[in-house]
Amino acid sequence: MNQTQTQRRRLLTAAIAAPASFGLLSPWAHAQTWPSRAVSLIVGFPPGGIADLTTRLVANHLTRALGQPVPVDNRAGAAGNIAGQAVASSAPDGYTLLSAPASLLAINPHLHRMTFDPFTDLVPVAATGRVFVYLMVRANLGVQNVQDLLAMLRARPGQLTFGSAGNGTSSHIAGEKFTSQANVTARHIPYRGAAPALTALIGGEIDFLFDSGPGLQAAQAGRVQLLAVGSRTRVPALPDLPTLHESGLTDFDVDTVFGIYARSGTPAAIVARLSTEIGRIMQSTEVREGLVAIGAGTALEGSPQELAARVRNDSERFGRIIRERNIRPD
Template sequence: MTTRRALLKSLAGGALVAGAATAGLPLAARASGWPERPVRILVPFAAGGNTDGIARLLALHLSDKLGQQFVVENRTGGGGTIAAEATARSPADGYTLMVAAVAQIAVFPALKKTNYDPVADFAPISNVANNPFCLVANPSFPAKTVGELVAYARERPGKITYASGGIGSIGHLTMALFLKRAGLEMAHTPYRGGAPAVADVIAGHVPLYFGNLSEALPHAGGALRALAVSSATRSPKLPDVPAVAEFYPGFKTDTWNGLIAPAGTPKEIVDRLASEVRAALKEKKTLDQLDSFGVDPIGSTPEEFKATIAADLVLWREAVKDANVAL
């Protein structure tokens, strides 16, 4: 934990000072005249988390390669919707970007009306990294596999309880999708965040939890038993743990962090940024740091990221309906 905090602290400092020099500025960037002044990267959460850490990694790389400061600005509130709205309302000139999470772009718009349109108001640049979910159980829970869980729960409809980080959280909605596919009924116990939910599963107060893989990793094989991951295939971080898709083909959910800009941002700038994201994800130091966050690098094109967002909007609207959530 100390190492992780030290890493995030060093990134926070470096992102503010990197890249003042313009020597060696690529010809394409010179020709467009962008960037001619510092660029801000909005982060919808407080400093210290994965989204913030990813933003600072990008800020360091972009500052170095594009010859201007890329400065991280933490704009918290509203579960990230305040930062998203600020991004949507900013000039489409390449000087305001956002490292968004799936919650702001696909989940919250499915839950409630937002002051921005997740499709019309943003220009997708690149999906930077993914973090799948992991279904975990207290080791005392009788079911040791997904198959055993399904059989056990079918005999006890509505009597087994699962925890989540809150009503309408991605973990809650992922479990709703799983229960629908498996034809199960369970009771939901929402918590105020993932940390207290994990703590109560470890303590044995609640037997099950579907949360971020990064939350489960420190406890998997010890205080928690990992039953399945929500990615399309097994995670390299837990290679012996099956994917839900092995039991229910096509099942896939994850949370991602992607770089976006206001709609109308020039294509030349969007493409340049996407290219630099992919370049950053080829650097060993970046990959090592992402691995320490417990996330998987992606580096998609703008077109691929646009398709991901479209698919997730459909997915999470379905999940909200299945979970019967209204905020």
């Protein structure tokens, strides 16, 4: 073998070895320089709703914390699955994140044919907020509290109606859990969205509804009656409002946790940085007040592990109700 052939062989060997070497070093090196450009935050709902407004509030503060733009990308449709698929199929480099309610992971797999596995294709980064769900009745129903409503439901089995934002939605599952746990029956009336369902309650077309917050103004104006919040703890902004747990439905909890997720395989150092920064953001008075102002409940803090545990617990609880009540999506 002459000198030229030897040199070519050395170059070829180096070229073959280089990708392996870079593959070992790139996650560490990438994490050290991240972020060097904009970080996209995808949300699976249209602009103007609680999911979108919560995401934008976090994105504005995350832009300051990271020193790079964090634009919000609305990809609505398929109950959030379109957005989830976009992140699940993205590069695991920390530049494409998902902002989503726990329902995307905890409810959708029980109802929809998924094109990705949210528990293996996504990794939890941080919780961002908890949206409370309220039990409301039409103003002229003639009940004053949860006990009155349950007594009426027992006296008139199958005659009262409850609305929802559609079959398989969180409000539908909340209503089914309520009637199941209380051992009463009521007729479900699905609408095409939360707003039409609330309008129906105000108009007296249905008897009760689980609402995520937009109905609070109607309750304040006396157009609907607010009975309880569907969580284990009272709402800080409404300290006199009882929980369904206190009203006799032990451990009743249908509130929604919002969180940030990354593509699985994202370097641990990037996930840790994001978790720390978002945790600081959620502790700020400005963000906490902002969440209350947009009706998004309260800020949450917690590790990725705590968020993952909450989502898995929700998946087990809601999955059981979906199976028992034979819930199907529209």
